[in-house]
Amino acid sequence: xxxxxxxxxxxxxxxxxxxxxxxxxKEIVQLMEQWKVSALPVLEGEGRVIGVVSEADLLPKEExxxxxxxxxxxxxxxxxxxKAGAVTAEDLMTSPAxxxxxxxxxxxxxxxMAHAKVKRLPVVDDLGKLxxxxxxxxxxxxxxxxxxxxxxxxxxxxxxxxxxxPLSPVRVQVEDGVVTLxxxxxxxxxxxxxxxxxxxxxxxxxxxxxxxxxxRHPEL
Numbered sequence: 001x002x003x004x005x006x007x008x009x010x011x012x013x014x015x016x017x018x019x020x021x022x023x024x025x026k027e028i029v030q031l032m033e034q035w036k037v038s039a040l041p042v043l044e045g046e047g048r049v050i051g052v053v054s055e056a057d058l059l060p061k062e063e064x065x066x067x068x069x070x071x072x073x074x075x076x077x078x079x080x081x082x083k084a085g086a087v088t089a090e091d092l093m094t095s096p097a098x099x100x101x102x103x104x105x106x107x108x109x110x111x112x113m114a115h116a117k118v119k120r121l122p123v124v125d126d127l128g129k130l131x132x133x134x135x136x137x138x139x140x141x142x143x144x145x146x147x148x149x150x151x152x153x154x155x156x157x158x159x160x161x162x163x164x165x166p167l168s169p170v171r172v173q174v175e176d177g178v179v180t181l182x183x184x185x186x187x188x189x190x191x192x193x194x195x196x197x198x199x200x201x202x203x204x205x206x207x208x209x210x211x212x213x214x215x216r217h218p219e220l
C-alpha cells in the first residue's frame with residue numbers, strides 16, 4: 001500500500017533492552033529506568049523470548065513490603081504474593097510471553113495489546129527470537145502522517161476505485177487527519193463502502209462526506 005505503514009515492522013523499535021533468567025530484581029529496575037520502559041523481555045539461548053517482566057510483576061514486592069496480607073488476599077492473589085518474594089527474572093516473569101510477528105498488521109497489534117491490557121509486545125521471528133518491540137506509542141505514529149499524503153492515498157485507493165465515472169469530480173480534502181469527500185457520484189450506495197475504506201487508511205482520524213447522486217427530474 002504505497003508508503004503507508006501497515007505492519008509492525010514499519011513502526012517497531014529494533015534496539016531493545018532485554019534480560020536473562022538470572023537477572024536480579026534491582027538490575028531489572030535499573031534497566032527499566034535506564035531505558036525508560038515499563039517491561040523487559042526475558043531471553044534464553046540465542047535470543048528466544050521465554051517471558052516478560054513488567055512493572056506490574058515488580059510492584060507486589062512494594063505492595064506487600066510492610067505487612068502480611070489477610071487470608072482472603074492470600075487466597076485471591078497467590079501469584080502476586082509469589083512475585084513479592086521473587087528476586088530473579090525467572091520467578092518474576094510472566095510466561096509464556098505474549099508476542100507478535102513483524103508482519104502482523106498494526107490493527108492486529110492494537111487488538112492484542114487492548115485485549116491483554118499491555119503497553120508493549122516483543123516482536124519475534126518464526127523461531128521465537130527477539131527482533132524488536134512495538135509499543136502503544138509506536139502504533140500511534142501513523143497519526144503523524146502528512147495530510148496531503150493521506151489525501152493522495154484516499155484518491156488512489158478509494159476514489160479512483162469506487163467512483164470511476166463521477167458526475168462531477170470527487171474532491172478530497174484532509175485537515176488534521178479528518179478526510180472530507182465532496183462531489184456528485186452515480187451510485188450513492190457506495191458511500192458507506194467508501195467510508196469503511198477511508199477509515200482503514202493509516203492516519204485517518206475521521207471521515208465526512210458531501211457526495212450527492214444524480215438529479216431527479218420530475219416526470220412531465
